[in-house]
Amino acid sequence: MTTRELIASIRRKQSFLCVGLDVDLNRIPLHLLEEEDPIFAFNKAIIDATHDLAVAYKPNIAFYEAYGVKGWEALRKTMNYLNAHHPGIFTIADAKRGDIGNTSSMYARAFFEDLGFDSVTVAPYMGRDSVEPFLAFKDRHTILLALTSNSGAFDFQTRKLEGRELYKEVLETSKKWNNSSNLMYVVGATKAEYLEDIRRIIPDSFLLVPGVGAQGGSLEEVCKYGMTPDVGLLVNSARAIIYASKDRDFAAQARKAAGELQQQMEHILNR
Amino acid sequence: MTTRELIASIRRKQSFLCVGLDVDLNRIPLHLLEEEDPIFAFNKAIIDATHDLAVAYKPNIAFYEAYGVKGWEALRKTMNYLNAHHPGIFTIADAKRGDIGNTSSMYARAFFEDLGFDSVTVAPYMGRDSVEPFLAFKDRHTILLALTSNSGAFDFQTRKLEGRELYKEVLETSKKWNNSSNLMYVVGATKAEYLEDIRRIIPDSFLLVPGVGAQGGSLEEVCKYGMTPDVGLLVNSARAIIYASKDRDFAAQARKAAGELQQQMEHILNR
Structure with a gap:
């Protein structure tokens, strides 16, 4: 999906909501455990109930790998379902990958070609040649970790690398990489006060913002x-x-929660 | 596996060789493609031919994910084979994972519990709470990226964070984390001249050293x-x-190449 198509989808739906599909079998309704593929059944119900309110879905890959082959199959079915029924929705593999060049190429193939994601999250620690293999894919997006929502962000990201915070150096340096127009960035909602500085470095790039809600970040501030x-x-x-x-009403309740966020977003977009 | 058992295995085999199982179907012998599971068939042949010369095997997870469910199945079969037939061999999931706490816990379960690895490589960018869920597993090891073998290591890792190179800050900071005795570190062989400084910070920790051979690092220097x-x-x-x-002699040739490295290692150990 191109960035232009994503923007059009946001305008049409009056929403910039991404729904995280982080499926934990201990937290889904009990009756779904009787299904042949409980993870996919859960995802399908959530997607069916929220697809007009959300512009993106983001499965965190850890939650699928934790269930091995079955998890991977559920992930593939979820992606096939999304791409067949909702091709206009942006998909994010929250994988936080990154390795030496030929290995990053294998990850890029896994997420972009094999699973058909529009984007994948990537960690910056290994630098340019660990990220460029992802950037080489046309109309696919690489979402680089910049400033994450967790407390560990203060261990390295916010400390000064040669006079400027590491996360700012990541932003600045990455702009010089090949096909950097395919870059988006992760910036946690719990650190919204940093966004003013971030927008000075990357005024136009899309940001993926986790941490609103359970982690305590504020949509207004973001x-x-x-x-x-x-x-x-x-x-x-x-x-x-x-x-x-x-309970059995989980999909309806998910729709309600998503709808509340979408309404807040619509309000903000029309201010 | 405990560190003590790993050291005993090194002494017994006179080897500190880890064989990287980075299986690319375009590079394995053609006749294996007729097998039901070519990736596992290849790994099994390599393991059978080298297990007395190596103390560790390291599948890079990217190469398995690139083949989707089939890749994941081949990885599981490889791990089952290793744990059933060679329980004394140390296994490394080269995954370079790292995410917020509850998500890192899912990755830790995937690699330590579901697949049965002794260790997993983890990226440090997200800090303490992204790594400690891995460290919580007793007798399992977390191998933190410190100074990697690729050129991108110079983008951030070797630059100074508050007066000291980022990779050194990663080493120093990580020593304070809970269960840090379960830490090992990745240091690329292509940067062997940095090892003297690294040993001042972590005098005893095990280092996983990629980059000898194809990437140009020197065993002697390391x-x-x-x-x-x-x-x-x-x-x-x-x-x-x-x-x-x-060719059909690939396993014998792999043994020969592994044997040459093991001989060099034995020579060094007895100097």
Whole structure:
């Protein structure tokens, strides 16, 4: 999907909501455990209930790998379902990968070609040649970790690398990489006050913003400092939506939680 | 596996060789493609031919994910084979994972519990709470990226964070994390001259050293600066061993290549 198509989808749906599909079998409704593929059954129900409210879905790959081959099969079925029934929805493999060049190429093939994702999250620690193999894919997006939502972000990311915070050096340096127009960045909602500085370095890039809701970040703050004329934001919510209820009404409750966020977003977009 | 058992295995085999199982279907002998599971067939042949010469095997997970469910199945079969037939061999999931706490826990379960690896490689960018879920597993090891073998290592790792190179800050900071005795570190052989400084910060920790062979690193240099009284090194070689031949004699040629490295290691250990 091109960035232009993503922006059009945001305008049409009046939403920049990304729903995190982080499926934990201990947290889904009990009756789904009787299904042949509980993870896919859960995802399908969530997608069916929220696809008009969300512009993106983001499975965190850890939750699938934890279930081995079955998890991987559920991930593939989820992607096939999304790409067949909702090709206009942006898909994010939250994988936080990154390795030496020929190995990153294998990861890029896995997520872009084999599974058909529009984008994948990548860690910057190994530098340019670990990221460029992802950037080489046309109309696919590489979402680089910049400033994450967790407390460990303060261990290295916010400390000064040669006079400037590491996460800013990541932003600045990555702009010089080949096909850097395919870059987006992860910036946690719990660190919204940093967004003003971030927008000075990358005024137009899309940001994937986790941490609204369960982790405590504020949608208002994120939009105040992070929004661009083309919106430039994908705000992720996972637990607050997909685990809104553990009962048979879980999909309806997920829709309700997603709808509340979408309404807030529509309000902000029309201000 | 405990560190003590790993050291005993190194002494017994007179080897600190790790064989990288980075299986690319375009590079394995053609006749194996007729097998039901070519990746596992290849790994089994390599393991059968080299298990007395190597103390560790390291599948790079990217190469398995690139083949989707089939790749994941081949990885599981490989791990089952290793754990059933060679329980004394140390296994490394070269995954370079790392995410917020509850997600890192899922990755840790995937590699330690579901697949039965002794260790997993983890990226440090997200800091303490992204790594400690891995460290919580007793007698399992977390191999933190410190100074990698690729050119991109110079983008951030070797630059100064508050006066000291980022990779040194990673080493120093990680020593304070819970269960840090379960830490090992990745240090590329292509940067052997940095090992003297590294040993001042972590005098005893085991280092996983990629980059000998195809990437140009020198075994002699690595040992000169990196070896400890308990050896403290696992030197990885992948392509030079597993792709020593693309013909029917590939396993014998892999054994020959592994044997040459083991002989050099035995020589160094007895100097």
